[in-house]
Amino acid sequence: MTAHVPGEVPADAAPHAMPHATPDATRDATQDAISGACPRGFARLMPRSLLARNIVLLIALVAVSEVCSLSVLLHYVQRPRVERAAAVFGEYITKLDSVLATTPRASREALVAQLDARADVPPDALAQPPTDPLQFYRTHELGIFLETLRRYLPAGSDVRWEAERARGAPQRMWLRVHIADAPYWIALVLPEEAQGGRLIGALLFALSLGVLAALTGFLIQRHLNRPLQHLAEAARRLSAGEAPAPLPLDGPTEIAQVSAAFNQMTQALQQAEATRAVMLAGISHDIRTPLTKLRLAMAMAGAPRDEPFTHAAESYLDQIDTILQQFMDYAGSGEREAARPGDLNGLVSQLAADFAGLGHDFDLSLGDLPLVAFRPISMMRLLMNLMQNAVKYGGSGFAVRTWRDAHAVVVAVGDRGSGLSAAELEALKAPFQRGRNAHGGTSGTGLGLAIVERIARLHGGTLQFHPRDGGGLEVWVVLPQ
Template identity: 65%
Template sequence: MRLPRSLLARNIALLVALVAVTQACSLTVLLHYMQRPRIERAAIIFADYVKTLDSVLAALPPAEAQAVTARLGAQTADPVPAPPADGAASPLRLFRTYQRDVFLHALRRDLPPDMPVRWQIGAPDAEERLWIRVHVAGTPAWISLPMTADARASGILAALALSTALAMLAALTGYLIQRHLNRPLQDLARAARDVCGGEMPAPLPTDGPTEIAQVSAAFNQMTDALRQAEASRALMLAGISHDIRTPLTKLRLAMAMAMPRGSDDAFVAATESYLDQIDTILQQFMDYAGSGEREPPQPGDLNALVRQLSSDFAGLGHSFELSIGNLPPLDYRPVSLMRLLMNLMQNAVVYGRTGLAVRTWADAETAYVAVCDRGDGIGAQQLEQLKAPFARGDNARGHSGGTGLGLAIVERIARLHGGSLQFRPRDGGGLEAVVALPLRPAA
């Protein structure tokens, strides 16, 4: 048997099963220890009544006995039971059958063997009749007698209805309680996904049940620790950047003042290049530390941003072919998203070199930007592994000035906008990096 996956469905299924077992046990106790003795006592009293009637009919003169039995609908022929009506067995009919069998068994046990009993059952709405053979002036005759309420299903329908209503009420109450317990768990799962996506959710309420409140409090402590660690990291990197850039600036100035005119230009150019690489590395660390969390999102035209960056790269000698789709306005962090696109386009220039292109399109819920190239370098599957901070591919070994944070920065910015970054092979060869951004307002 396959159990439901959700905790709510499992608890409701368990509750319904427990209620069903409880109702079955209650019904068994009701029938065996309450209803059955009641029916048997009624059968004993009815048997005494029948035996007394038989004695009176046997002692009366034949004429008077015949008159009395005629009023009771007596007949000498054996009664023929009417066939029961067709139809599905209902709980009430099953109970009536059980009750009738118990009554007849007890009645036959208390009556003499020469006084057989038959229960004539007709249609469901027809009257049921009990036939007993008595002795009328030495001649056997069948008479029908009225039934007591104990031999019928009186009151059981109300009991079954009440029992069913209580079972449904218990199941409904359990469902509402479980929904109440599941709500903080759903909030916790949603907050955990937000943290995984680079966002810091609002503190979870801790006023629920003790166990869930403890979990929520522990989660709030964890997010506070992550927030403090993030702030400490940004502060540390900002301090390192400032402390290193200050002597770098002084070093540039000292070199410019110390090197006379006509010095080794190659040495000067190499030194300037090394200083630029150090400055670029520091900037990448700062970009990774910030990633735009404090930048508020605002409505913007993503296609306009793509055109602007493409024009900037064209001015540097790197032409990107544009394929602009119809994008609705969406909320994004302009500086962060510009940094994302610049990193992807720079990677395409450095590692792809040829077939540079950017295309945009949208569906009902998501806007897409793809940065494409025709390079034959690292594959899409390996690039997925390079999203981790400080991871660098083999083809990046010969490129200086990198830290392995470029794709990590792009990944963080995409997730900050509620989107994703994926790599896939490009039709006709090469690679394309696809950024998916939801069309809802960014958090």
């Protein structure tokens, strides 16, 4: 089916699908344009919504601050404490080694047994503590402790880390000392400063503060986003032809300024719409009054009458009246009409019966549709325009199909006529645009598809063009459930 509005679309149209810019597609295009300013790889990783982006940024900032705080804590607080503990412990080992070295040889065996000393280091003892990513702070402090301790040990001494200990048992290390001038290995408990126990509490506290900060930021951002969501919803309602309620002005100053500007814009648009409707109604009234008088004068004119001239004049008057009606239809495409649930299949069947009475049969393929909220007069005007254009420009193969999917209800009006190209069909949605052959024998203002498109958007739907199997074109009216 070609562009189906009286006087709008010629009969030589190409059966191409008409791309339609949905609100989601427009929003994605806008998001892509904004993301174009960022590096492509970085923009691809960023979330789509402002809320998600701010939360990601907040979490990143909290994580960076936590890492910086931990670095400062480890390097400027914990490291000096561990090094001092290692120095004190090294001095203790030096004195212990000196005392044990002067022990009489006769007392060596008793002292070795008392200290549980060993001649050889245990095979599982390690030169460095094992690396544990989950306890990096402990590994870091132990490494600093052992490195510093080796600098304070006496000549001939060494230190090894005891690898395996039972859960809850204190950490130990093996030290090589001299008992009666003979080298032995003894186990000593690691100082508390080197075990990182106190640091665990500090880390957990810092992590809790980070989580609290992220949660607080999330709640604040949601609070700031709520007015933006109201603004977006009001803008969608305004674009659909509805009159949204004024936005509240009790939010933050910047948001309140945007809301106030939007309220002023909405009021100005409503006033302009009302002025346009009054102006067109006045023009229609003022023009139709002399036209009516002219018809009456022609009817009352006495003989002799020029019948061909009279017939042509009446035809021109009918065309002028049709043009005026199209202007009025475009000026008020049902904004003031209340939507209520109705049987869309019943409306299609009623219109198909009316066209059949005029000698134009439409094949019906009606699916199982739920009750759909629509404006009865506006929807009847939309479907009637499409079906009239199918008859006027399609020539044959008139059909109407209805079906539903998960999110929408679709009414498709089709014919077997040749169609316009996709670009031409899209252009005909704009007001005062006419097809290539519309000026040769057809009358109209170029408002037909603009009226249909406007009524579809008023119902939150879209108008789409699709090629028809076997030739021809279908116009789809897609309405949300």
